């Protein structure tokens with residue numbers, strides 16, 4: 599490992615040969631590139647910054663600095679994990695999403711940049727609603743949402759790390775969120791993220807299957823939006839995914855045979871909870887736009903069906919409004 603590299607650089611403090619920031623990075627980039635990691639330089643810098651408690655910029659200004667052997671050992675361990683194709687976000691314990699730092703671990707899907715398109719689309723529609731409710735909210739800051747409240751209500755299905763509800767809640771202080779999730783371990787991670795952003799009074803986590811944890815809350819017909827990034831990989835494609843994805847929970851990926859098992863259920867179950875005119879916003883796979891549009895049309899419960907593209911021009915979100 600690093601110890602086997604020629605230690606030709608000089609420790610400026612002790613004048614003894616040692617491993618420097620620059621040589622450690624060179625070694626790690628080589629190891630990661632050989633292991634097939636797509637961005638070896640970036641990953642090496644993130645891992646070294648994490649191991650020594652510096653920012654990446656801090657590394658640039660310390661290139662000739664000698665590394666303490668304890669740091670070298672810690673860095674070697676991290677690089678070994680990444681070379682085994684464990685996702686960088688799991689090793690670092692967090693991922694940036696919507697400019698927020700979201701804690702992640704093996705029990706939750708790592709939030710993807712594409713999902714920011716879902717947040718953006720949902721946000722646009724919810725902003726229209728909150729203009730009308732803001733006066734009410736100012737007078738009723740401490741109220742919990744109820745069936746008679748005017749405060750907008752969003753239900754998120756399959757919250758995982760909580761990233762979507764947290765991003766929306768940060769942007770929309772008048773809105774209340776009910777976020778369901780099947781996995782108790784994921785609920786634990788989401789709960790830490792919600793605490794981290796002091797949102798526990800507005801983002802309620804509920805453990806259970808899709809809408810079932812909502813059944814006794816009197817939300818039927820009172821929800822302004824149902825939002826979800828459900829598992830949508832067709833089962834037969836799972837084994838073809840990059841090695842990193844196989845570290846993520848299969849329950850967060852597997853959309854059954856056609857990838858649409860959860861979309862079908864959410865499309866059928868949402869109308870019971872949505873207000874007339876309430877929104878359904880679903881993330882989809884790039885080739886699922888047509889199929890999900892058909893499911894929405896066939897249900898006869900929705901109007902204004904729209905497919906939204908991501909920044910790569912791929913279908914990424916389907917949006918529809920409950921008709922009556």
Ligand SMILES: C[S@@+](CC[C@H](N)C(=O)[O-])C[C@H]1O[C@@H](n2cnc3c(N)ncnc32)[C@H](O)[C@@H]1O
Pocket residue numbers: 706707708709710713755756757758759760761762778779780781784806807808827828829830849850851
């Ligand atoms: C694709 S992940 C999305 C996670 C997160 N919302 C995000 O966008 O990063 C889907 C999530 O749905 C959860 N899930 C799977 N089946 C579920 C079910 N029957 N009811 C509720 N949640 C479920 C998974 O555990 C996973 O956290």
